[in-house]
Amino acid sequence: MNVLLVLPIAIPLATMAVLVLSWQSLRTQKVLGVGGAFALLAAAVALLVAVHRHDIVVLHVGGWPAPFGITLVADLLSGIMVLLASLVAASVSVYASVTVDEARIRFGFFRLFHLLMMGVCGAFLTGDVFNLYVWFEVMLIASFVLLSLGGEQGQLEGAIKYVTLNLMSSAVFLAAIGILYAATGTLNMADLSLKLRNFPDGNIVSALSMLFLIAFGTKAAAFPLFFWLPASYHTPPVAVSAVFAGLLTKVGVYALIRAFTLLFVSDTEFTHTLLHVVAGLTMITGVLGAMAQNEIRRILSFHIVSQIGYMMMGLALLTPLALAGSVFYITHHIVVKTNLFLIAGIVEQRFGSGRLDRIGGLSRSAPVLALLFFLSAMSLAGIPPLSGFFAKLILVRAGLEAGQFGIVVAALVVSLLTLFSMTKIWAEAFWKDPPTDADEQRPAAAAHPHRQLRLSYAPIIWLLATTVTIGVLAGPLARLSLAAAEQLLDQNAYVNAVLESHEVPQ
Amino acid sequence: MDILLAITVGGLYATGLYMMLRRSVVKLLIGLGLLSHAANLLLFTAGGVVRGRPPIVPRGATRPPELVADPLPQALILTAIVISFAVLAFALVLIYRTCQTVGTDDLHDLKATDT
Numbered sequence: 001m002n003v004l005l006v007l008p009i010a011i012p013l014a015t016m017a018v019l020v021l022s023w024q025s026l027r028t029q030k031v032l033g034v035g036g037a038f039a040l041l042a043a044a045v046a047l048l049v050a051v052h053r054h055d056i057v058v059l060h061v062g063g064w065p066a067p068f069g070i071t072l073v074a075d076l077l078s079g080i081m082v083l084l085a086s087l088v089a090a091s092v093s094v095y096a097s098v099t100v101d102e103a104r105i106r107f108g109f110f111r112l113f114h115l116l117m118m119g120v121c122g123a124f125l126t127g128d129v130f131n132l133y134v135w136f137e138v139m140l141i142a143s144f145v146l147l148s149l150g151g152e153q154g155q156l157e158g159a160i161k162y163v164t165l166n167l168m169s170s171a172v173f174l175a176a177i178g179i180l181y182a183a184t185g186t187l188n189m190a191d192l193s194l195k196l197r198n199f200p201d202g203n204i205v206s207a208l209s210m211l212f213l214i215a216f217g218t219k220a221a222a223f224p225l226f227f228w229l230p231a232s233y234h235t236p237p238v239a240v241s242a243v244f245a246g247l248l249t250k251v252g253v254y255a256l257i258r259a260f261t262l263l264f265v266s267d268t269e270f271t272h273t274l275l276h277v278v279a280g281l282t283m284i285t286g287v288l289g290a291m292a293q294n295e296i297r298r299i300l301s302f303h304i305v306s307q308i309g310y311m312m313m314g315l316a317l318l319t320p321l322a323l324a325g326s327v328f329y330i331t332h333h334i335v336v337k338t339n340l341f342l343i344a345g346i347v348e349q350r351f352g353s354g355r356l357d358r359i360g361g362l363s364r365s366a367p368v369l370a371l372l373f374f375l376s377a378m379s380l381a382g383i384p385p386l387s388g389f390f391a392k393l394i395l396v397r398a399g400l401e402a403g404q405f406g407i408v409v410a411a412l413v414v415s416l417l418t419l420f421s422m423t424k425i426w427a428e429a430f431w432k433d434p435p436t437d438a439d440e441q442r443p444a445a446a447a448h449p450h451r452q453l454r455l456s457y458a459p460i461i462w463l464l465a466t467t468v469t470i471g472v473l474a475g476p477l478a479r480l481s482l483a484a485a486e487q488l489l490d491q492n493a494y495v496n497a498v499l500e501s502h503e504v505p506q
Numbered sequence: 507m508d509i510l511l512a513i514t515v516g517g518l519y520a521t522g523l524y525m526m527l528r529r530s531v532v533k534l535l536i537g538l539g540l541l542s543h544a545a546n547l548l549l550f551t552a553g554g555v556v557r558g559r560p561p562i563v564p565r566g567a568t569r570p571p572e573l574v575a576d577p578l579p580q581a582l583i584l585t586a587i588v589i590s591f592a593v594l595a596f597a598l599v600l601i602y603r604t605c606q607t608v609g610t611d612d613l614h615d616l617k618a619t620d621t
Binding site: 130133134137140141144145148151153156157159160161163164167168170171172174175177178179181182187 | 526534538541542544546548550552554579582585586589590592596597603608613616617
């Protein structure tokens with residue numbers, strides 16, 4: 001059973017190795033890239049089932065017991081995150097095999113893609129702060145190359161901003177690790193949880209928590225550290241933007257949740273009040289930024305920022321229901337946001353531009369696409385039968401129960417503004433008449449034949465089906481999120497599971 | 507020794523941040539390099555600088571007999587140096603390509619991806 005913990009890291013690594021060996025054949029690269037992603041999906045499903053059945057699953061790599069060796073831990077939150085990551089990987093790899101151009105695939109698109117997945121899954125599964133740093137770096141270096149692969153001017157400019165800010169946050173993270181080690185003498189998260197709980201000097205813990213907040217907040221694109229995101233996410237090919245939009249900021253959110261439910265819970269008055277303010281400001285600035293934009297992918301990029309605020313809101317309230325809301329929101333957001341980026345990509349491929357003033361009338365020329373976009377956008381805005389509604393409902397209810405009316409009002413207003421800017425895309429791109437001088441302004445549509453593009457609808461349709469399923473099965477999923485949240489708040493269970501399991505792998 | 511290292515770390519952070527705030531892309535890269543060195547040295551200093559022996563436990567004993575150097579910060583720094591070196595090398599290539607493509611090294615001119 002414990003081997004399941006290694007699989008989400010080993011499968012992308014193995015896929016990458018095989019891809020390196022088969023660099024000559026474009027077709028093999030595509031088949032292996034997609035196949036590896038689906039194998040990862042299967043492993044993630046098995047892991048989540050195992051975690052659901054056996055509570056917290058722990059593996060001490062190399063047989064060294066907990067505070068000394070490297071530990072891999074999966075609780076329900078990790079299991080859910082790995083499953084979502086692999087779902088995104090499977091969808092985007094199918095999409096990428098159709099839409100990413102030959103040169104990029106030859107240069108190693110799928111290898112980097114699987115390296116990225118390895119970093120993401122490693123970050124979700126590690127039980128050690130320094131390993132978290134290492135997995136972050138694995139993920140970052142892959143994302144740097146994916147972002148700049150192709151070397152177009154916009155990509156390079158976006159990459160400089162992205163690289164600089166992420167390196168800054170890594171430096172802060174590393175410094176925080178150094179001080180943490182000096183203060184406690186351990187880097188294992190379970191051990192840290194024990195030691196920080198009874199730490200004599202509260203000021204050092206507060207200072208450390210702020211360093212971690214800055215480091216993870218930058219990666220999660222929280223206010224006021226989010227400016228790298230809208231500057232870079234719309235520049236690479238759509239497959240890359242979609243996987244970034246779906247996953248990378250959520251790794252930062254995951255790290256925030258882990259740090260602020262397991263490590264820094266001794267002075268919630270200070271840390272979680274600050275998180276509360278940051279969450280509210282992130283929501284508002286993100287959505288206001290989105291309203292000022294005029295290109296589909298830029299609007300969607302700013303919406304990522306605004307929705308990071310919702311996820312942090314649940315963390316800031318720190319009640320079981322609120323954390324369940326965060327988990328549910330992350331689930332919903334990863335699926336819907338990836339899907340919206342994929343749809344934006346098809347719009348760009350078929351109509352040559354994502355700028356709202358250059359396109360129009362897509363509801364008549366591409367009715368299926370219009371329907372797919374409409375459902376995903378309404379889900380993002382939180383219209384009832386779809387997944388976003390339940391995610392927001394749980395958060396709002398948790399906020400009301402906690403008596404935090406300010407953030408509830410902010411969440412509701414931001415929700416309304418989200419609906420407004422989704423309607424803007426709908427009205428401009430799909431509803432209004434196409435611009436009359438379109439022929440002169442329109443850049444040449446991408447060279448992909450229409451028949452090939454048909455396969456790229458498949459991931460969009462099943463991601464949409466997932467969104468609808470999340471809406472239909474909201475009850476069971478909310479129960480799962482609640483179980484994950486209760487597990488997060490029960491630090492002793494985590495600590496005991498990690499420190500007292502002495503199973504040596506066979 | 508600790509005080510000297512602390513001053514060095516502070517100096518590196520200050521210079522690194524100052525360089526990053528300049529307009530030139532090359533200075534940005536130098537700033538990033540200094541910053542990662544500062545973080546590594548901070549890790550090293552905070553881990554405790556002692557004039558000790560390698561942490562080898564004699565056969566039969568459960569703990570080393572005298573003062574030993576803590577190997578963990580060194581292991582951490584080694585990993586961190588490898589990572590930051592690789593990332594900086596990538597950033598250098600990225601900046602070289604960007605200067606070639608955009609034709610400037612002024613950060614204020616990199617506005618194509620803003621609104």
